[in-house]
Amino acid sequence: xxxVTQTPRYLIKTRxxxxxxxxxxxxxxxxxxxxxxxPGQGLQFLFEYFSETQRNKGNxxxxxxxxxxxxxxxxxxxxxxxLGDSALYLCAxxxxxxxxxxxxxxxxxxxxVT
Amino acid sequence: SQKIEQNSEALNIQEGKTATLTCNxxxxxxxxxxxxxxxxxxxxxxxxxIRENEKEKRKERxxxxxxxxxxxxxxxxxxxxxxDSATYLCALPGGSYIPTFGRGTSLIVHP
Numbered sequence: 001x002x003x004v005t006q007t008p009r010y011l012i013k014t015r016x017x018x019x020x021x022x023x024x025x026x027x028x029x030x031x032x033x034x035x036x037x038x039p040g041q042g043l044q045f046l047f048e049y050f051s052e053t054q055r056n057k058g059n060x061x062x063x064x065x066x067x068x069x070x071x072x073x074x075x076x077x078x079x080x081x082x083l084g085d086s087a088l089y090l091c092a093x094x095x096x097x098x099x100x101x102x103x104x105x106x107x108x109x110x111x112x113v114t
Numbered sequence: 115s116q117k118i119e120q121n122s123e124a125l126n127i128q129e130g131k132t133a134t135l136t137c138n139x140x141x142x143x144x145x146x147x148x149x150x151x152x153x154x155x156x157x158x159x160x161x162x163x164i165r166e167n168e169k170e171k172r173k174e175r176x177x178x179x180x181x182x183x184x185x186x187x188x189x190x191x192x193x194x195x196x197x198d199s200a201t202y203l204c205a206l207p208g209g210s211y212i213p214t215f216g217r218g219t220s221l222i223v224h225p
Contacts, residue, residue, distance in 0.1 A: 056212065056213070
């Protein structure tokens with residue numbers, strides 16, 4: 001079974017630009033969560049989508065948004081990029097929503113904002 | 115909001131010994147808790163989930179305990195090997211709450 005895939009793997013953007021990251025979950029998984037990982041803050045939850053609906057949201061500004069498509073693929077968008085948005089963005093899929101189910105993480109997208 | 119604390123200092127042990135990592139949490143009474151392993155430059159990998167009514171859970175050389183009174187989980191790796199060297203993350207589930215991960219403890223197993 002193919003794992004979680006994320007594209008692109010690396011990205012360099014300029015402050016003020018916007019970026020869209022993509023995540024394809026494991027086949028059959030309906031829940032997709034997004035996380036931001038930085039050395040200073042660790043792994044922080046952004047949001048979770050299940051059946052195209054946002055089920056849970058972390059404490060991030062509205063510049064961070066996401067969506068999920070009918071095939072469970074998900075995209076995350078960050079507008080008006082700031083230097084502090086430089087991080088590893090991880091996508092995780094699970095069979096169902098709610099946290100009881102183990103999450104399978106992708107390799108991440110390394111975003112650098114200059 | 116819920117918080118997780120893990121030892122920030124790296125744990126150095128000799129091959130063959132048992133490694134014990136600690137996870138303490140506050141402001142929360144989780145029904146279950148998860149442990150993940152993360153290698154540099156890679157996403158976390160799920161290891162074990164333990165429920166509040168399970169005092170202990172084992173998987174091969176791994177053992178996790180869950181003390182809801184102390185609000186603490188212990189993660190043990192017996193007969194440790196250099197390949198076990200990684201960062202181990204403790205996680206509280208989402209559901210009604212925001213999923214929360216600890217900062218992780220780096221384990222270094224010396225041959």
